[in-house]
Amino acid sequence: MKLDINFREKFEDRHIAPDAAGTAEMLQIVGASSLEELISQTVPDRIRLKNPMNLPAAKSEAGYLETLKQTASKNKLFKSYIGQGYYDVTVPGVIQRNILENPGWYTQYTPYQAEIAQGRLQALLNYQTMVIDLTGMEIANASLLDEGTAAAEAMFMQYSLRKNQKANIFFVSEELFPQTIDILRTRSAPYGIELLIGSHQSAELGTDMFGAIVQYPSGKGEVYDYTEFAAAAHEKGIKLTVVADLMSLALLTPPGEWGADIVVGSSQRFGVPMGFGGPHAAFFATKEEYKRAMPGRIIGVTIDSAGNYALRMALQTREQHIRRDKATSNICTAQALLAIMASMYAVYHGPEGIKAIASRIHGLATFLGNALNSLGYKQLNTALFDTLRFELGELTGPIHSEALNNDVNFHYSGSSVTISIDETSSEADMITIIRLFAKVKGKTLNYLDLDGIKASLSTSIPEALHRTTPYLTHPLFNSHHSEHEMLRYIKSLEAKDLSLCHSMIALGSCTMKLNATTEMIPVTWPEFGNMHPFAPADQTGGYMQVFDELNKWLCEITGFAAMSLQPNAGAQGEYAGLMVIRAFHQDRGEGHRNVALIPSSAHGTNPASAAMAGMKIIVVKCDERGNIDVSDLKTKAEEHQHDLSCLMVTYPSTHGVFEESIIEICETIHQYGGQVYMDGANMNAQVGLTSPAAIGADVCHLNLHKTFCIPHGGGGPGMGPIGVARHLAPYLPGHIVVPIGGEKSIPAVSAAPWGSASILLISHAYIAMMGAEGLTHATQYAILNANYIKTRLEQHYPVLYAGTNGRCAHEMILDCRSFKNFGIEVTDIAKRLMDYGFHAPTVSFPVAGTVMVEPTESEPKHELDRFCEAMIAIRKEISAVEEGRSDKVNNPLKNAPHTSAVVTADNWDRPYSRQEAAFPLPYVAHFKFWPSVGRVNDTHGDRTLICSCQPLEAYAEEVVNA
Template structure:
């Protein structure tokens, strides 16, 4: 007989527990329950998590108290609490412009890409064969940008328009002749936030920024470059051909910051002679999101392709001679060139670039032109009505933005009338108002705008009367005559059915967290919970312009304030800035804070930055960008910082020491016992300690950078705090600082962002990628202190479990106290080459046949795999990965014994596509079954790579970075 409900409750739950929420998040986030944890502990050699952590994490840096974090909320309760907060935001119609426009995200794209984990949980496409879908979408993006700008080559996106412009300036600076000066001209009509970011970037490099009218500027040898806005920030359209020609005459180069939608009907900058074209793809279907994330674009001439920042997708061929996409050229330039790199950019805005490219695919050239013409026609209708009301338009010719000169009323009065109708307009001065229309503007909106300028009195004319006058405000000389987006991909998927199938077809070519674990060391590919992701597209978060008045964003400011407070508590710092919109930007902002601190103390000579040889390549690149000179510090045979070498160099540079950049736990995956001594050495010699927060997933709840001795630390919210990688972006890299560095956090020229200082911006928007910050807010709020700490412990246990089980087959390169690792471990593959010919790339490609993405390959040590399982993977999934690695080790042993051929074997030929396996031609010395199904469970869950091994060398020698003809695939 079944026991009664009362008896069941007694055995399974306490009476009090039955009143607790049933949707607690911790058990959803961590992959293993108590029983599985005990099984893994037994393998590692411990009886409890606490004793493992006591041995793994140095006792002298362990937390001495519980952190003041919110009590954990269940998933339903969190949604309710969040809705209550964001409802305090006010969603007005915003016609503020400045590079941000309301737009329509097609539902088929929103639901099937933006809200689809198959797209947002994928990793950066470093393993080409299992990232073909994403890279095809990025090839579409690059083609879209080159076609619309009239340029020859474009990268696969940058962070935003402001940083793209700054990157363009620094690229031109690196290309300048010795005879040219250090001056850079910025047109006064460039968006103010772009000028802000340019000034921030220019200062440490010694670039002199000159702002003025391009019409009055006289190019000379003092200038290496200039930037103009097209259409200008006030809306006026200029033909810059003569100005660009005058720059070229003195050896200077031209950057044009362009509005992408306008280029469907305006003469493209490439036809004016531009050397670089930058901008934002935000209005191509990307929600405003209070400033981000959005995809910046960067297009240039073929001659500059090897100096271009960021990532570039190219077309190569696979092992079967068929086209295969791959990352090309300087994809990881900062890891190769380090302090000689021209940029520290290590991320793109892949998810956002994919979205905007799909917007172009869905609408096609005719659809995009129709949208642009409609926006422009609405603007001419508004202008006609305003002139009928007696106003003067002072920005002609125009596309979608106008400036209205006031005579009878002040801008304050107009703003008041607009606010009564819940409309935002931009006041330029007491006598000038700016209005920017967009894709969402309707005839009713135009009518409301005219009523505002008629002081909310009835109009004496109708829109129907105005519409009878067919008029465009673009002179023929500025009209676009050249074609664009002629490739089949932009002319084939205009119905929702076809678009849906195209999106799904590409998604099926990519391995994401929906397929299997992605055990990338230093990259922390953990669960991006649906509850965290769900609110991102709520209108209260998605539909707000970044420059609306403060009283319309109370909800956002509550979220920012709470998250900043929690991150301060987690890191042990006094203040946090959320502005940096990538890890690389966080590094840069942190180093600028240190630089500006030294300058405030009249110690601007402190420009030496010590960096361990094991550091991420972005570290030295960021240091140089921030005006530091890099001095490399050695590591010992155990992978730790060589403290004696550090001390020697700190003392040697005592009078000029500015900073140390250190990652903790180390890049080698070990908790260094000497970390506090290292920080003390730097402080004793006048320097500041910058901590790279890439490995924060091993610290949260156990120790804190501020307690260890760091002065500043950037956090990868897209790693530790669960914002998804999005196939290579978006990222968020806020910085926490000690109290003495707080005055040097990034500010903003348009909106006061709480930093209370005069430091320049590092990103275009005041809070960077504001709309996705809610993901980390939700993560922390649902776990609380105990949950966060438990997650960290599980991350450390999972890494040690993998290391323990694999150590017999693959040597674990670095270990800490009691042979333990931190949250990741490095497997040494180098010993296999001599006996079998197998190299690390062969194992990476063979793992695809087992349905796994390779761990981080050859970083930080060439010929190794760095494995980070994270806390959200179950023991069952860890075991599947371990079984795959052990099976590969057996295949290597078979090669060494001679039972598998040294050149024709499953590793050298991996990955195997379905087409290869079912082909009539099978000439290999091993079976098809061994190629495709090396382990039994693969028959139930097989992921097929869509191409064979891609030829990297061929791709670089035959660089193709735009859409190739469809017949190439047949």
């Protein structure tokens, strides 16, 4: 037996599922002699890369983790009292292990198919209830991206609701966190909104203002009573947004009780690690009357086909994919996984537990403040929750040095310092701070009567701001406080949701691929998870190395000169890219260029983002093959040549085709002085074969939660960094707190300098372990798997578009529109797939009445076959209706999905068998996933909008009256 000591297991073989035998069979069926022949028939030769990507050799899984451990050691974990919107937390182990680290939760898709998403919908409803209760508002959404962008969304909502259309001034308290003000600057500029930044105590409010925003407690830690300010604003017709600390609201009077119209903030303090900036779930709450203007997703209560309690995403007519350039927001994702964690934190601790944590934080801050006052330091905050502020004068330097000597970070601003206490702080930590402050003054702890200080503690919060109203009163928040009960509750919800743990999720444009465990492991390492985003640069060497490597790798993959890792969602990346283009034109004295050409097939976020960037949208037609109509594009480019800003194009197209005219299209835009923005949603068909730079793009956002393996998390998190050509690099986003970028940088687009930094580790791991060859193979197999499904299904469903050689890219569109002639909607197919154990492909996008299928490279042939068999069986069920062999209304498609309660009921009065309903193919019995509710009633849910947890008796009464 010959021995090989050089063998190394390749991660590529774990990530790419088809084996040699499966590959050969699929190639035979699609009619290609090799993978390379298939690719040559699919990707135009003119845009093919001539050389392989120059990336480091692929690492093994064990080798990667070993190397990353060494990198992680370059991060110095000091005790952080920096605050500024980010706080260390204690993540309950039952939540960390069973949600954050559990693929049953993090590989779920956005809950558009509600019947197989009831678990996370309930968790998100819990989140909304938590936010409503704590803020004192009437309605909340299911989370936004971060606190800063939530504040910007509030500003724009106020702007869109203004009655005086000439009002364009927005008052901004100077005591907002600086990163929030920075984002407000970014968002306000394209609309000509004037920011008036000043003190709320001296601001002159006028009718030319449409809104105002304050922070509670303020960015400097002071707890102000804004009651009179709110009343004065309302007298002038000005709506008020409050940026609130959610934890503080356990003790402070909620903003909804003293005049807030909108309340936003971060729920990071509710058990979500800092992660060097994210991901964290922002919250957004407002009044009931503004529900149709509120950005983001809303989870609502409805009933299912049997009249039982069910949940769904409500008011979807507000969403950008429907309203497009008329949308008031481009948000198309949330921070679902992190919102779920925060909601579970509230469930686990309950109202008394949350109050105890908040009280302890406040008590420690008060104790520390009193002790430092006794040492002769001047405490500047007269009323505070968790943050002390001292004027240090000439002692600033010595305090700073001594703090670093004790592995402690404070927040410094000029000669003042703020110290923010968090959930992880202890009395021993306070003693450490007191000792170092005493040492600088040449004193010891013996100088102080610490026992006496502790015994005489009293709150500085004014009586008028003491919270008196109850919160988290629903039984959900008062029932699961032991770990055993909590574990069972989490698992009971998880069991209601279909994820990649169960089956392929073949969603076109969403690229639901393997999120390998090794990629996920480092996210919760303390060296990465517990790092404050504003920690001093010399403490963040590990993160800087990861960012530097990821930047270089993504530049090599895209062909671009520079990257920004800041945008923390795909839509954020779109917006950032357009703002970079806008800044480029302005810098060249061509600020009048504001026309964006957008194909009719574009993602809904494209026109919404362009509108937010202040652009005028001109729609370009598509031809009968689904490609951009080049003639129409040239006509419109020439017509608008003096004002042309950019083209927004998705490649391969949203129709799943590599358009052969793409270089001509890009050259046309450049000919007239415009820039080409490429939507990176379909990048999984490009990596290693072509690149955005190769087709002629100037800027591209990358959905790291698609091509580069960050999991979808049930509707977020995501990351959308942008790559740019060399001439656009100077304009990449900067940051007001952490010096990144240059003099020409646009202001921040996300609250943290590197967005949701901790999950960048996932994409770093994926690229490092795949290497250039592995990444290229992944793209080839994504294309093979898609063409295999196309070949198997095109004799049953028309495939709407294909390339010159009849090939699709990594996805295809199956045309189901003709079925409507005999009563079958595409929604019926989506719901029936649940009975076969599958999540539906993308429904009615980009063409109404179709499904868009994308299998990814991570699915083996036998899973592709299972899906094809399900789709073929459904087609036969449709034929039975078409031919009159099955009732037009009472059939398996119209009644789908079939729950276990329906199938096992004593009465069965349907003209098909229980077996046909629940186990329509033999394999289903071995893979059965039971939808937990029947088909949800969308109309009922919008007609009687309920967006928080209701007492059971209230719900029962509501159902009776329905």
